Amino acid sequence: MNMVDKGVSIRAGSVDMTHGGGGRAMAELIADLFQRHLGNPILAQGNDGALLEPQNGRLVMSTDGHVISPLFFPGGDIGSLSVHGTLNDVAMTGARPLYLTAGFILEEGFPLADLERIVMSMARAAKEAGVPIVTGDTKVVEKGKGDGVFITTTGLGVVPDGVHVSVECAKPGQAVLLSGSIGDHGVAILSKRESLEFETEIRSDSAALHGMVAAMVEAVPGIAVLRDPTRGGLAATLNEIARTANVGMMLDEAMIPMKPDVAAACELLGLDPLYVANEGKLVCLCDAGDADVLLEVMRAHPLGGDAARIGTVIDDDVNLIQMKTGFGGTRVVDWLAGEQLPRIC
Amino acid sequence: MKYVDEFRAGDLAEKLARQIASEASADRTYHFMEFCGGHTHAIFRYGVQDLMPENVHFVHGPGCPVCVLPVRRLDDAVELAEKHGAILCSYGDMMRVPGTKQRSLIKAKADGADIRMVYSTLDALKIARDNPDRQVVFFAIGFETTTPPTAVAIKQAEAEGLENFSVFCNHVLTPPAIGHILDSDDFAPGGPAKIDGFLGPSHVSAVIGSKPYEAAAEKYQKPVVIAGFEPLDVMQSVLMLIRQVNEGRAEVENEYTRVVTREGNRKAQALTGEVLELRESFEWRGLGSVPHSALRIRDAYAFFDAEKRFTVSEKQSRETKSCECPAILRGVKKPTDCKLFGTVCTPENPMGSCMVSSEGACAAYWTYGRFRDPARQKADAA
Helix, strand or coil: CHHHHHHHHHHHHHHHHHHCCCCCCHHHHHHHEEEEEECCCHHCCCEEEEEEEECCCCCEEEEEECCCCCCCCCCEHHHHHHHHHHHHHHHHCCCCEEEEEEEEEEEEEHHHHHHHHHHHHHHHHHHHHHCCEEEEEEECCCCCCCCEEEEEEEEEECCCCCCCCCCHHCCCCEEECCCCCCCCCHHHHHHCCCCCCCCCCCCCCCCCCCCHHHHHHCCCCCCCCEEEEEEEHHHHHHHHHHHHHCCCEEEEHHHHHHHHHHHHHHHHCCCCCCHHCCCCEEEEEEECCCCCCCCHHHCCCCCCCCCCCEEEEEEECCCEEEEECCCCEECCCCCCCCCCCCCCC | CCCCCHHCCCCHHHCCCCCCCHHCCCCCEEEEEEEEEEHHHHHHHCCHHHHHCCEEEEEEECCCCCCCCCCCHHHHHHHEEEEEEEEEEEHHHHHCCCCCCCCHHHHHHHHCCEEEECCHHHHHHHHHHHHHCCEEEEEEEEECHHHHHHHHHHHHHHHHCCCEEEEEEEEEEEEHHHHHHCCCHHHHCCCCCHHHHHHHHCCHHHHCCHHHHHHHHHCCCCEEEEEECCCHHHHHHHHHHHHHHCCCCCCCCEECCCCCCCCCCHHHHHHHHHEECCCCEEEEEECCCCCCCCCEHHHHHHHHHHHHHHCCCCCCCCCCCCCCCHHCCCCCCCHHHHCCEEECCEEEEECCCHHHHCCCCHHHHHHHHHHHHHEEEEEEEH
16 A cells, blocks of 8 residues: 555545454554654654653643534634643643643544544644654544544643642632633634534634743742633633632622623623633632732733733632622622533533 | 623613612612513622612512423423434523423433424424434423514424424413412512512513503502613613602503514514414413413414324423422512522522523522622611
C-alpha cells in the first residue's frame, strides 16, 4: 500500500470493528492517522507506556472525558477541546503542563475523514500549547453504542516552587477575578445543535490557559485559587469553591463580562448565562491587594483582555453565592438543578 | 441588549422604588398576586422584593404551566411513551416534574422510553416527518400563550398528511382560574388568604387581550394591572395597583401597552378557536376541578387527538404526601410553610411541581430568595 492509497482509504473509509481488533487494520490506523499527525519522539518509542524524564517539583495529573455533540462547532471541535480541557485542568493548580495522553472510543461506521480532521486538530492544539501527546489508546464499539467518537485525555504537569494554588486557600476578603466574557462556548455549541440551529457570530472560547496562568503565578505566586468554569458555568464553579472552602461570595452582576450576542441568545432560549459553559476562561481568587496586579497581567494576555473583578469572598456558613443585580436587588446564584444544557463538553 | 436593558435599568428602579414607598399607605398592607410564573421569576431574579416597602407583599399565583398539570395527565403522558411506544415530545420544563411515585419524564426516558425535549411544535412536526413508521405525540401544555402554536401544528399536520402525529392536549385558560381562586373559601372575608389586586399575565394577554379580565375585576372588586415580564414592568404595575387600591378603584389597567391591546391577537384567537374548544371541566393541580378552564381538540381534528388515538389505562395517580403545592399554587401558603421545602424537596430532588420549573414558586424561592428569609420573616412578623 502506498501513501496515495492510504489517503484515499481515509477519505472514503469508515471505522469498523477491525480497527479495534488488534490486527493489521488497527496497526495501520495508528500509523497512518495517529502517529502521522501526533508524532513526537516519545510517541515514536513504540512502547506500551511512555518513558518520561524525571522532573523537579510536585507533579500534577488530571483527566477529562470528552463526549461533546456536535463534534465540530464554531471555534473548535472535540479534538482541540480535548487538548485544551485537560491542559486547563492541569494549569488550574498553577502548574506548567508537560505531557498529554489520549484515549479514543470510536463508534463503528464513523467516517475516517472526520477522525483525521479531529486528530489533526488535536495535533495543532498540542503543538500550539507546546505539550506533546505521548501515549494513547483506541477502542471501537459497535454501531449504536457510542456517539461517533469519545476522547479521554490525561495531562501531567509540574508546579513551580513556592506556588500553592488550591481551593482550601479561599478566604473571606479575597477578590474574585474572571478572565473574560461568559457563555461563549455553550452558546456556540447550542447554535449548532440539531433542532436548534440559529445564526450567530459567537465562537467557542476553547483555548489553553496555561500561558496566562504562568504569567499570573510569576507576578503573584500567592494566588489562592484558580478554576476554569466549564460545565455548569461560572455559577457551578463558584458554588464548588464556596462549599469546599466553607465561604460565601458576593458578586456584582454589572462587572461580569458578557458579549451582547451571548446575552441575546440566552434571553431567547430562556437560559441563564451564569450557568452556560466556558472552555477558555478562568476564575481566580487572590488577596484583595493583589487584584490590580493580576488584572493587569491578565489583560495584557490575548486570552484575558476583558478580565474583571466580579466580586468578593465573604464569610458565610451556608456558602451562598449572592449577587447584587444590575437592577438594584440581590439574588442567590445557586447550584444548577439538573442540566441546563445537556452534554456540552 | 437593546429593548431589554431599558426595562432593567437600576436608576429607574430606584426612582420607582421611591415613588412606591411614598404612595404606599403606611397604615395598611398590600398583597398582590402575580398570576404568572414569569413574574415570579422576574421578582426573584432581579431582587424586586428588595426594592419594595415592607408592607407590600407578592403572593405567588398558579400561573406556572407545568405546576398546574395534575399528576394523572403526566402519568398518562408517560404511558403513551412507555406502553404505546410513541415518541413523546415535551417542552423542557416538563421533563423533571414528578408524577406518581416521583416518576418523571426524565426517569421514564432513562428507563428506555423515547421522550424528546423540544423547543417548539415545529421540532415535534419535524420528528414526525423524520420517523414515518413511529407514532409521535406532542405533549401540549401551557396557558393561552402556547395554545396558538399547538393549533397551528395540528393544521400543519393535516395539510401535510402527517398521519403519525398527534397532540396530547392539556392547554388551560387564565381568566377562569383567576375567578376560581377568588370564588374559593380561602379568599372569602376572614379567610386565610389575602389578595388586594392582581399583576395580570403578560404574554397570555398578548394573545387574549386585556378584556377577558374585566368581568372578574368588576365582580370581585379587585384591580388587575396587565404587567410585562421585565422587572421595571413589575414595579410600574405595583405602583398602578397601589394607586387603584388607595383610590378604591377595581379596574383592568394595562401597563404592558407595548405588546398588549384590549382585544388581543385576533388571528391567534381565531386559529385556536378553529382547532380547539372548551372542555366542560378540567382538573388543575392545586385548584381542583375548574369548569370551562381548559381546551380540547375539536371533532373536526379528532384524528390528531392523542386522547382519541390511544387508550390510556385507569390509574391511581397520587401527589406526594405532605406536599403543599396545592396550597402554594392557590397563594394560601408560602413555600417556607411546607414541611418538605428545602429538606426532602429541593430543585435536585423535587417532590412537587412548584419546585421544578424556574417559574415555580418553590424553585424561585429556593434559587433566588431563601437567603433573605430571616430578615423578611422578621419584617412579616412585625
